[in-house]
Amino acid sequence: MRIARTAAELHEHLSAMRPRSGEADGVGLVPTMGALHEGHLSLIRAARAAHAAVVLSIFVNPKQFDDGGDLAAYPRDEEQDIALARAAGVDVVFAPSADEMYPSGFATTVSVHPRLTGVLEGAVRGAGHFDGVATVVCKLLAIARPDAAYFGEKDFQQLLVVRRMVEDLALPVRIVGCPTVREADGLARSSRNARLSPEQRAAAAAVPQALNGIADAVGRGVVGVSELRPPALETLERAGLACEYLAFVHPETLVPVDAVDGPTVCAVAAEAGPVRLIDNLLLNPPAPEGIGHA
Ligand SMILES: Nc1ncnc2c1ncn2[C@@H]1O[C@H](COP(=O)(O)OP(=O)(O)OP(=O)(O)O)[C@@H](O)[C@H]1O
Ligand SMILES: CC(C)(CO)[C@@H](O)C(=O)[O-]
Numbered sequence: 001m002r003i004a005r006t007a008a009e010l011h012e013h014l015s016a017m018r019p020r021s022g023e024a025d026g027v028g029l030v031p032t033m034g035a036l037h038e039g040h041l042s043l044i045r046a047a048r049a050a051h052a053a054v055v056l057s058i059f060v061n062p063k064q065f066d067d068g069g070d071l072a073a074y075p076r077d078e079e080q081d082i083a084l085a086r087a088a089g090v091d092v093v094f095a096p097s098a099d100e101m102y103p104s105g106f107a108t109t110v111s112v113h114p115r116l117t118g119v120l121e122g123a124v125r126g127a128g129h130f131d132g133v134a135t136v137v138c139k140l141l142a143i144a145r146p147d148a149a150y151f152g153e154k155d156f157q158q159l160l161v162v163r164r165m166v167e168d169l170a171l172p173v174r175i176v177g178c179p180t181v182r183e184a185d186g187l188a189r190s191s192r193n194a195r196l197s198p199e200q201r202a203a204a205a206a207v208p209q210a211l212n213g214i215a216d217a218v219g220r221g222v223v224g225v226s227e228l229r230p231p232a233l234e235t236l237e238r239a240g241l242a243c244e245y246l247a248f249v250h251p252e253t254l255v256p257v258d259a260v261d262g263p264t265v266c267a268v269a270a271e272a273g274p275v276r277l278i279d280n281l282l283l284n285p286p287a288p289e290g291i292g293h294a
């Protein structure tokens, strides 16, 4: 496994591999901010299974953090990340500095429309968050020129924003979404979980419980958002979590819905002490009675 600190080094390593890339499906890119866990490893495994060469990028992108505190507190462990990447079969780790990504004079922002970036995470983290994500992902795609790039469905709005950007700018890359990897109690794996105290970690299980409660209710035919929200909010509140949003939206437009009468994403963000937890679930309305029975 090679480590590249600059775009030039990455190109050098990849050009040595590109001849191989004709065999399988070229290069797969897995963009991350490091502090690798099973969620990231699942993306790497998906890329490994599909591509001749796998590039893992590790870059804690300052442009997507509004709050300097969150950026400073973001967990970093490059040594362990490199060991995990090697064990998972990554070919090249691309770990640039902020100066390499944003040299002096850098003056470009990629901005997806606020109807997709100004709501949910964008509303809480500030308008600059998804501009920062779109800008860095666009640049990572331009540097690595992968055939496909892998993103987690845990950050479902990010995945939607990246897909929109790629389609609108006709970027020659396939975007692959991968399912959320969870702990035994259902909590979505996240780098920020490392900052939870044991009490906060126990309380955090209320997030998947709230989502599962909603899915169960929808399965029983309860589809009105006004009926689905209160018990879920109560589950979060009982655990001592501060809910930032619990939203029912159309999976592609992010427009809020009143009822789960078509595919709907329930997206939630809650604070456990200093840690923001996000999660989501795709809900489908129950099949009309009689359908599906022999
Ligand atoms: N539990 C998970 N399952 C699947 N993919 C995940 C999971 N957690 C993160 N990812 C994906 O890994 C990629 C890199 O994410 P990132 O480095 O921000 O990790 P993270 O754990 O989401 O960190 P954060 O604490 O910022 O939420 C993203 O595409 C993200 O959606
Ligand atoms: C996609 C990403 C690597 C861009 O910095 C980041 O937002 C993340 O880790 O999800």
Ligand code: BAL
Pocket: 064, 155, 158
């Ligand atoms: N995992 C999404 C990127 C972020 O939290 O900034």
